[in-house]
Amino acid sequence: MSQDDLTKAVQRLEELFGKPSQNTLGVSVFVSDSPIASEDLEAFAKSKYQHFVGDAWESIGPENWTAPWELQYHRPEGMCRDILKELEELEDPATSLAASQLTENHDDPQGAALGLQGVFDSPEIQEVSIYRIGDTEAITGVLVAGIWGTGNAIALVFLMD
Numbered sequence: 766m767s768q769d770d771l772t773k774a775v776q777r778l779e780e781l782f783g784k785p786s787q788n789t790l791g792v793s794v795f796v797s798d799s800p801i802a803s804e805d806l807e808a809f810a811k812s813k814y815q816h817f818v819g820d821a822w823e824s825i826g827p828e829n830w831t832a833p834w835e836l837q838y839h840r841p842e843g844m845c846r847d848i849l850k851e852l853e854e855l856e857d858p859a860t861s862l863a864a865s866q867l868t869e870n871h872d873d874p875q876g877a878a879l880g881l882q883g884v885f886d887s888p889e890i891q892e893v894s895i896y897r898i899g900d901t902e903a904i905t906g907v908l909v910a911g912i913w914g915t916g917n918a919i920a921l922v923f924l925m926d
Contacts, residue, residue, distance in 0.1 A: 768889070774887060779794045785816065789820075792797065793823075794921050803891070806910055807910075810908065810910035814830070814896075816836075830899075836896055838895040846890070848881050852867070866923070867923055895907060903926045904926045908921065908923070
């Protein structure tokens with residue numbers, strides 16, 4: 766897969782799941798404007814999580830949004846690429862449920878699965894991290910972040926109640 770193919774796959778993922786928003790609930794895809802270092806992927810992911818939560822970040826309290834934050838899975842460069850299996854095998858029940866809803870509860874389940882695979886299983890993607898997110902109460906979710914060869918990063922943020 767070339768860089769152009771990955772760009773098209775990212776555009777398709779945005780069509781399937783939505784471009785950046787501050788909806789608090791639902792799903793959005795965020796792409797970095799410029800390259801980031803691999804060690805900054807988590808900070809990038811957290812910043813997009815906060816952006817997605819929007820005004821609820823302050824009204825519910827940052828401490829409530831950051832308390833559930835936990836790395837659930839990390840795929841280093843060179844490991845087998847299978848985002849659907851990686852999401853399916855998450856051990857945290859709430860995160861696993863949220864991850865399953867990315868495809869199962871989508872208007873186009875097969876398209877959603879192919880969209881996730883097109884980006885996160887691309888040979889251009891160097892690493893992937895999956896995080897548990899939520900508000901410590903009724904809202905739970907999953908965040909999938911990746912970085913590719915150019916240093917650009919992507920984060921898919923999904924929250925549900």
